[in-house]
Amino acid sequence: xxxxxxxxxxxxxxxxxxxxxxxxxxxxxxxxxxxxxxxxxxxxxxxxxxxxxxxxxxxxxxxxxxxxxxxxxxxxxxxxxxxxxxxxxxxxxxxxxxxxxxxxxxxxxxxxxxxxxxxxxxxxxxxxxxxxxxxxxxxxxxxxxxxxxxxxxxxxxxxxxxxxxxxxxxxxxxxxxxxxxxxxxxxxxxxxxxxxxxxxxxxxxxxxxxxxxxxxxxxxxxxxxxxxxxxxxxxxxxxxxxxxxxxxxxxxxxxxxxxxxxxxxxxxxxxxxxxxxxxxxxxxxxxxxxxxxxxxxxxxxxxxxxxxxxxxxxxxx
Amino acid sequence: xxxxxxxxxxxxxxxxxxxxxxxxxxxxxxxxxxxxxxxxxxxxxxxxxxxxxxxxxxxxxxxxxxxxxxxxxxxxxxxxxxxxxxxxxxxxxxxxxxxxxxxxxxxxxxxxxxxxxxxxxxxxxxxxxxxxxxxxxxxxxxxxxxxxxxxxxxxxxxxxxxxxxxxxxxxxxxxxxxxxxxxxxxxxxxxxxxxxxxxxxxxxxxxxxxxxxxxxxxxxxxxxxxxxxxxxxxxxxxxxxxxxxxxxxxxxxxxxxxxxxxxxxxxxxxxxxxxxxxxxxxxxxxxxxxxxxxxxxxxxxxxxxxxxxxxxxxxxx
Numbered sequence: 209x210x211x212x213x214x215x216x217x218x219x220x221x222x223x224x225x226x227x228x229x230x231x232x233x234x235x236x237x238x239x240x241x242x243x244x245x246x247x248x249x250x251x252x253x254x255x256x257x258x259x260x261x262x263x264x265x266x267x268x269x270x271x272x273x274x275x276x277x278x279x280x281x282x283x284x285x286x287x288x289x290x291x292x293x294x295x296x297x298x299x300x301x302x303x304x305x306x307x308x309x310x311x312x313x314x315x316x317x318x319x320x321x322x323x324x325x326x327x328x329x330x331x332x333x334x335x336x337x338x339x340x341x342x343x344x345x346x347x348x349x350x351x352x353x354x355x356x357x358x359x360x361x362x363x364x365x366x367x368x369x370x371x372x373x374x375x376x377x378x379x380x381x382x383x384x385x386x387x388x389x390x391x392x393x394x395x396x397x398x399x400x401x402x403x404x405x406x407x408x409x410x411x412x413x414x415x416x417x418x419x420x421x422x423x424x425x426x427x428x429x430x431x432x433x434x435x436x437x438x439x440x441x442x443x444x445x446x447x448x449x450x451x452x453x454x455x456x457x458x459x460x461x462x463x464x465x466x467x468x469x470x471x472x473x474x475x476x477x478x479x480x481x482x483x484x485x486x487x488x489x490x491x492x493x494x495x496x497x498x499x500x501x502x503x504x505x506x507x508x509x510x511x512x513x514x515x516x517x518x519x520x521x522x523x524x525x
Numbered sequence: 526x527x528x529x530x531x532x533x534x535x536x537x538x539x540x541x542x543x544x545x546x547x548x549x550x551x552x553x554x555x556x557x558x559x560x561x562x563x564x565x566x567x568x569x570x571x572x573x574x575x576x577x578x579x580x581x582x583x584x585x586x587x588x589x590x591x592x593x594x595x596x597x598x599x600x601x602x603x604x605x606x607x608x609x610x611x612x613x614x615x616x617x618x619x620x621x622x623x624x625x626x627x628x629x630x631x632x633x634x635x636x637x638x639x640x641x642x643x644x645x646x647x648x649x650x651x652x653x654x655x656x657x658x659x660x661x662x663x664x665x666x667x668x669x670x671x672x673x674x675x676x677x678x679x680x681x682x683x684x685x686x687x688x689x690x691x692x693x694x695x696x697x698x699x700x701x702x703x704x705x706x707x708x709x710x711x712x713x714x715x716x717x718x719x720x721x722x723x724x725x726x727x728x729x730x731x732x733x734x735x736x737x738x739x740x741x742x743x744x745x746x747x748x749x750x751x752x753x754x755x756x757x758x759x760x761x762x763x764x765x766x767x768x769x770x771x772x773x774x775x776x777x778x779x780x781x782x783x784x785x786x787x788x789x790x791x792x793x794x795x796x797x798x799x800x801x802x803x804x805x806x807x808x809x810x811x812x813x814x815x816x817x818x819x820x821x822x823x824x825x826x827x828x829x830x831x832x833x834x835x836x837x838x839x840x841x842x
Contacts, residue, residue, distance in 0.1 A: 216718060362831055362832070362833045363832075364832060367832045367833050368833050395831075396828060396831075397831040397833060399790055399793035399794045400752045400790070400794060401533060401793075401794035401795060402793075402794075425824065426824065426828045427786065427789060427824050427825050427828050427831075428748060428783070428786040428789075428790075428823065428824035428825065429748060429786075429789075429790055431745060431746060431748065431749040432748045432749040432751075432752045432790060434749075435717045435749045435752055435753065436752065455828070458827070458828040458829075460827055461824060461827050461828040462824045462827075462828070466745070469744065469745040469746075472744060472745075473716055473717070473745075473746055473749060476716035476718075476719075477716045477717060477718035477719075478718060506745065507742065507743065507744050507745035507778060507779045508744050508745065510775070510777055510778050510779075511713060511743045511744050511772070511775040511778040511779070512775075514679055514712070514713075514714040514744075515679070515680075515681060515684045516679045516684050516685050516714060
């Protein structure tokens, strides 16, 4: 110390989770036509991975009841990876049927949170992933299975979560047949030093099958945490337009990393995202109009792009 | 790439600038008694460097007209470094008279901004620093002279600011007699990669006399920028309680790095700040009460500290 600046990757992918993680905590029901407009315009702005919804029972989350329709719509957009969240085998079967490209099975590394949220222990969730893999293979489907380890940096119920337990579960998910694994700071407890340490270990366990970081901005550290992960070579991050969603245990707190602020940070750093920021900001304004009365987040929309910033000016379509 | 995590410093100092950079852009006049309470409680919470005001003419900034009184008050608190901003020799003479411990002379690396703001070229400001140094030495004062290079990452008027010009000015300030230099992202254009590059060079030019980074959160990147600078070994950062102040050219945008979020990030990372966060959050609530109707920022105050967080529980007094 002083250290030399780290080498940064040339490219990174932002996976839009606003339509799932964002909207699931928002009361205003967004009509399917608006969601389709969101997906279409996010794609036109250059986004190439979108989590369009969740195959949970519609009675539990009416906001996401149109997930199958959205998958069908999104699949028609060229070069778009269409993701869905699935809470169990039944959800996975629906994801396989609809032809989504990727399904994410959340697993909570906190036993307390896992039991409260999914009514399963983490190892029971791992077993469910094995059943999903069997179902995927039996169906001849190519859907990618991602195991997402949440509460990876701590939990509002249990408190501390051991990094060794997170790493064990990443390995167990891969052993059970997950194609990829990711980690999530579900309750916004991570700091950049924790992210550096855990990502370094996760890369040792899972190599390039550790593909995504999901950082909530609950305590303002989401972008600093992305920066730490990026320095270790992680190149895919979840984010939510206008920073909606985030930690369900901190009402009113900041939500997910905001897509537009994250894309701005990465592009400004010379890490290409493929996203045309002016178009993304137009979309943000439109979505903000649909979500009037809801708490939105992010800074770039208000300040605007720097005079010195050279964005991709036109759609990559 | 992947890189190993950087070594982080054990300790860092947060210099509170809310009473100067924060309040100067706030219309509500805060009574001197409240400012004293703020200083006293920030000190009780463990803050050891506070910029209490600015020696600009009172008719220009009535909010800061009580700076001399605040210096006298703050000087009585043990182990507190009392800073003031000075815009010229006349201000420096007042700082010397009042017995402040440190005076910061702002210099804008953007020629356009320098002329618009200070009506001097950057090199004329350097000459003023030489006169301040002569005045300091003639008075037998021990006040530390800090030259702060602003618009170091770009400017809303001029656009691009060459890093080579920033480095030239850091050297010129030291040559003119400044004891220390710092850099400021006055308009919130910096990203972590820019910060890494410029700080690395600034440390080569100024060594341990490059002592402070001042990052505005205009586009949400203040804490990521601090993280980048910290990795290079910089250990002093300006911040403002509730994130007030910030870029004067982006009305409504996020302000300075918020003291409480920054202290939380550092403490969580194991970088000791000496700050007791629960006490700092109590002070934030009090100051927020004084500034009702003003736009405040920051995330921690709403979400609260993580269950896993071990703060210094009692005052370090």
